[in-house]
Amino acid sequence: MAEIKYTTADPKGVLTGIHYMDGNHAACEGALAAGCRFAAGYPITPSTEVVERFSARIPLVGGVFIQMEDEIASSICLQGAVWAGLKAMTVTSGPGISLMQEHIGLAACLETPCVFVNVQRGGPSTGLPTLPGQADMQQCRWGSHGDYEVIALSPSTVQESFDFIIDAFNLAEIYRVPVFFMMDECVGHMTEKLVIPEADKIKVVERRYTSKPPEEYLPFKPDPDLVPEMVKAGDGYRFHVTGLTHDERGYPVINAQAQKEMVYRLVEKVEKNAPKIWRYEEDEVEDADVVVLSYGISARVALKAIEMAREKGIRVGRMRLIVVWPFPEPRVKEIASKVKAIVVPELNIRGQVAREVERIVEGTCRVVRVPHAGGTVHDPQEILDAIMEAAK
Template sequence: MHADPKGVLTGVHFLDGDHACCEGTLAAGARFAAGYPITPSTEVVERFASRIPTVGGIFIQMEDELAASIAIQGAVWAGAKAFTVTSGPGFSLMMEHIGLAAMTETPCVFVDVQRGGPSTGLPTLPGQADMMQARWGSHGDYGIIALCPNSPQECFDLTIQAFNLSEEFRVPVMMMMDECVGHMTEKVVIPEPDQIEITPRRYTKLPPEEYRPFEPREDLVPDMARTGEGYRFHITGLTHDERGYPNMSVETQDRLVRRLLAKLNPLANGRSLCETENLEDADVVVVSYGITSRVAQRAIQLARSRGIRAGKFRLITAWPFPAERIRELAGRVKAFVVPELNLGQMVLEVERAAAGQAKVIPVSHAGGTVHNPDTILNAIVEAAR
């Protein structure tokens, strides 16, 4: 299915990442957003609020982030594609409802424009320290998808992907931006609507009397029902059976929670999104994501110019983490170098996947700016020894 032309601002623009993300939501078909303003993410919904009256849809500025993160789920069950936008402190407040979205399999998008933390931290400066929170922030076992754009163009492109993936897998999808990418202005090309692929919501074809709202298809994802067409269904955060009714049995819990994770397996393995370069002959592989991947690219170029065989592994889907690909690489490279704007988060996943087969060297940074490429270069040089 192609994008609804009403939401697509086809053309060549000079936009910052936040505004490009907003255009991505509109192109993806989002017609409902709820948010509570917070630097450095506010521009996304600011633009949405000014654009949506002409496109046709609703923006509500809620009383807080808890309200925003639940309002979007109501909108989804009523038939809309919906999202909310925030930064670290607000992301913390949304955790409860991210768990609800995971448990009720509500397809929705959370945009987190990361700034330095913890707590109020550095409101106007970049960080990448919400990466583990995105994966593990709510209680219980569940899976989510997290995407990491490194340019305004990708803020547009990946936002569309985020909505598409949320519909395909029925999970909350996190757009893990950062202040640098969000506030950076570059050329953004928005294609014609018929060049933009949109994953429609998958609605049941069964008649109302046969429909069971949490009966999974073969791909472990259940179909949804259109509200107002005679389908009766019950949505709950309690452990529920295929009919959607609370069922506290050990068997139901096991079946449901295992499925919430297992349905993401295709994305964890073969279909993980990443960008790689020079892995064939690499001694050292730099694993990075978001804005750091651009700075890392510079460091890789510098290393190559010095004759060091450095390769690039850029995570676009940080979650599910592409553990198999890292494990496979670990068997044939000397070391991984992992720069990130936190004191060591995704590097733990690299270590876990490498499982001692290759050295794993973190290049941590508490946030507030990006790495100096020389710092990453030094780590590459050290790792290649």
């Protein structure tokens, strides 16, 4: 089995120092630090600044940016670059991510390690191009047809836009899945302090290339962790990959057995490795009556409400998801067994994450949704009201 090979960032891509920049630019710098040397994108608000910066920076670092003719093209162009050996991303929002869905399925099926940055805006359709939403959280999980599994991270700050996109690239390499970096308009356009460390302080995962000779190599034969080793075009393996259901050789096999073997592994390689992928932040959860569970910009807005509630003497804990998918089911179950209620503020009205919490807690505690249609963030008072109600 290929061990995970950590290395440190290539200093060429690392803008070490203290900066004042917005989340979109920070995400671009994070991607460069992570070793991303290829981006394909198409202009769309509110994400465009990521690729604008990439197009300015990459000629000085060594790599390629190409503005493709649409998002469909961008979302497969980057996969070509990955199979030629580069780390690559595409960046989009709203209608753009809808257009990319087919190729998210392709990335899942070909097990192309790559990063899709989605700076979420209000929808549906053209919706609110310049204003925030968190209403793509289920789309990123289920958006393409068929069974597969992805990983999604969500930053709340500019610093995290830098830090966590590096993790997104690393997770993509470890598990060979498309990883979603679920930003939102607020985080993307918010300007604050960013500290970029020295390159040798940044941990980067190398691609899990096989050491097997071509005659022994099977492109989709998994290691014990269910992830297959990779090769790239030009290395003499003369391999085949297809979006059709395929066997370990990568050859199409159109029957129920092959389908079962393939889709179960695509799902299980994330599900079974989930304990290594889950990532969340907690505070004062242990003796809480109410826990506020959130992510991205909403988790940040919730901080104020939590502070206000604590001033009123309510015992409120906080759980913030950094990795949203896979969802930390056992931990949420455990919390549910100890609290009166879990309050879930998010910028969508159908409870895209709240619904997942409801499913997991199975009525053990109340789940209080704090829906918001997007266009702005919650008023902390709304979240406070929900906490007060939940604490009753």
